[in-house]
Amino acid sequence: MKGAFRQSMTWLHTWAGLVFCWILYFMFVTGTVGYGDSELDRWMKPEQPAPQRIGMGDAVTMAAAFLEREAPGADRWFITPSSDRNEPFLRVFWQYPQPAEGEEPVEPEDLRGSAEIDATTGDRMVEGRDTGGGQVLYRMHYILHYIDRDIAYRFIGVVTMLMFVGIISGIVVHKKIFKDFFTFRPSKGQRSWLDMHNLMSVSSLPFQLMITYSGLIFMVTTWMPGIALGSYGFDIKRAQDELSSIAGIVEFERSGNTAQLTALAPILVDAAERWGDDAVRNIEIRYPGDEASQVTINRREGIERSAAGLIYSGTTGEFMKERPPIPSASASVALTMLGLHEGLFAGPVLRWLYIFSGVLGTAMVATGAIYWTAKRKKTDGQPQGRGYRFVEALNVGTIMGLPTAIAAYFIANRLLPVEMASRADWEVHIMFLVWGALLLHPVLRPIQAAWREQAWLAAVAFAAVPLVNAATTSLHLVNTVSSGDWSLAAIDLSCIALAVSFAVVAAVLGKSPAETKVDAKAPIVDALDSAVNDETPVAA
């Protein structure tokens, strides 16, 4: 790194961006898909019924009866009534106490359980096919796959930091950031790729800054554990106690005397009087069936991932106290950033805006990677170096190959036998096998042909998703649209839109260079550019 500051920043932007751009692309694609994770979960489990909305009082009574049967003696019950896209069904979770000293140890997974409850029967929801659903795709954007979770998490931390460096250095190197705000000049070779990269980056800059910075906040304790722990003399117990105290959590013990759990419905009525309707997110019952039991009503979170709670006696239903949201300003900033990153609070419009911004981020990374090759392409007929060829092949195999692999993941969900062992794993294996093949394909083919062929393949793969869905389930587009189930219809419609987009790209790539070259007959574009680049003052 030498030369002037801006040149150094250009170098930094180029290489910080390039080195891990394919991983960044993977993170952006899977993260963007993750904004539809709950909808994908439903789409990938077609055996499950449509979301069930029942009254809060009925829901908690049904859930408490279920838990009495399934998890007596548990330390905690959590009841999450169905409310919105994040919680389409009534859901319960329970946790048993750790075995006392001298007792036989129990596997952690045997100490807890969870279930979705069918509101029509009060029993467990039909399980449906074994699938990773949208959650597996969503989790890939921060823990990847086939890699140890801790290693992947640390690696993603490095990549996210490089992304942040790339954004900041990109702002510095962009001399005409305001002048070029709306500029896109198509059919001008590398100039067009740079314009598109700039347009995608600048138009979505607040989102890209937020998503990257908040991504780093997620990893702050992974990468800088010493700072947090050092404040407590590296005493983990002390740190945990203080965090619990800040969060208003007071530990208490069982009394050992059994007592009937109070009716939960009147507690919810009281909570509604204090907070208003639809404010309850979930209900936690500590030591159910014990005289010391407590019921905590947790408030629905907004953008900030911290919310108040109301605490009641678990035997009399008497209101005890309110637990405020975390009062620390720094924690509030951090939790707001985390809430913004996850977007769980977003309704349909904002969720689509998140997806749109994610697509812009994905395209920003892709156009940056393509611009790198466009800028370095030799025009004098000399052969390109191995490094250049490697980047080109990775660009094709990742930018075109990964979306096709995700389409293959959806198709696998429909075509793999429902009773197949390790079915969910095989859905993911198929996705990565397809991606692996598509990474290999551009190595074996001329690069222009590889772009075109993979674009057509992506178009066919996405067009196949709604067709295979219609052939194998009753949740096809005609049924979902006619029943107004737009969250499921949106998945089929998005696949069709992607198929059309890739087909357009393939058609453009299929045109001969002479057909796509507009420069020769573009007098006004050139005249405009020269007029704008002309330093003479504007006419008075």
Next chain:
Amino acid sequence: MGFIVTCLGAIALSVGMKRHYRQLFHSAEFTPRKKWVARFTGCALLTLGAYVSMAESGTGLGLTLYVGYLNVAVFGWALFLAWRVSRINNRAAP
């Protein structure tokens, strides 16, 4: 409403830039007066867009929505301008 005001702000702001002014009205003269009126109107409308979004949906949610509106407005308008130039070029081509 917040989205519409934000779109109008993005359009007005682009009209205050010589390149985009010529893309829209290629034969008209781009005077400093036009430039500053368009830029001021654009900035005012963009600020109003933020205010309207927050008034409609609350401060936090409104601001988040506004950032999304801004993405769509700027990107969509830039693509429209590029399409318009290519249309003018196609007409001008022999």
